[in-house]
Amino acid sequence: MLETEKEKVKVKRAKESLSERKKDMLSGYLYISPFFIIFGIIGLYPALFSLYLAFQRWNGLGDMEFVGLRNFSIILQDPLFWKSLYNTVIMGLMGTAPQLIVGLILAYLLNLTFLRFRNVFRVAIFMPYVTSMVAVALVFGVFFSSNETALANYTLGLFGMDPVNWRTSEWGVKIAISVMVFWRWLGYNTIIYLAGMQSVPKDVYEAATIDGANKIQQFFYVTIPLLKPFILLTVFFSTVGAMQLFSEPTVFLGNTAFTRSEGLTVVMYLYRDAFRLSSFGTASATAIILVLIIVIVSAINLLLTNRMGRSRGNRG
Known part of the structure; x- marks a missing residue:
């Protein structure tokens, strides 16, 4: 019991x-x-609804009509879509690749112990990131004005080059927008690299100095390999940001942004279909294609960055 x-x-x-x-x-x-x-509510439902809309014909008001893969066929056969993809890739490479390299160098310089007024420089380099897009548009609108006396054309004139119509020429638009992207996001990546460098123990650099490594060798064989997680992070964010480029070309080109092809990006193409042509089906299909492109490009970038880090570490 x-x-x-x-x-x-x-x-x-x-x-x-x-x-x-x-x-x-x-x-x-x-x-x-x-x-x-x-x-x-904000993230998952719109994504699933967009996936559903990609197979429908809908103008936003009337009844939906199932069209299967027709929306994807329309987009992939549209030369303007391929032009927008080309613009996105070119401006993405021109605007983001240099900023990652320059940001890494600037972060290393800002991390030097003997540099005076380091905090002032750190704040100054981060200021473009928090600057309003309206102010950015005004500044770069004046800088890349088509007038011969504008700063960009005046600088070209000093080297004996002809002035460029930055708002209408094919490469003028791409260069101007790429410079805007570079200027705006450089400080963001620099701060991330700087945070990574400050997490590296000083003993590592002291040991490298004792072994006879100079500052340049320490940068390539100590700093960069130890910053690999931060580099992967910035490469991923920069890739996604470059493929979603919208604000800079829209603000820089103004009212003509959606009527000309020089600076048209994939997201602008998507926006034009949805909110100007009321073709939500093709816009949703464009969003699905863009997601697939981002996944593929991000995977390639991460793979290349991983291999570069391994080969550099093996040589060190």
């Missing part, structure tokens, strides 16, 4: 313990539920 009673007490305690665990789990899920609810 005593053993039976003891078993009953054990079972009862086990059930109470289990119920307490369930209460703790439930309270934990309740605490984190706001994030998932907001994500589901």
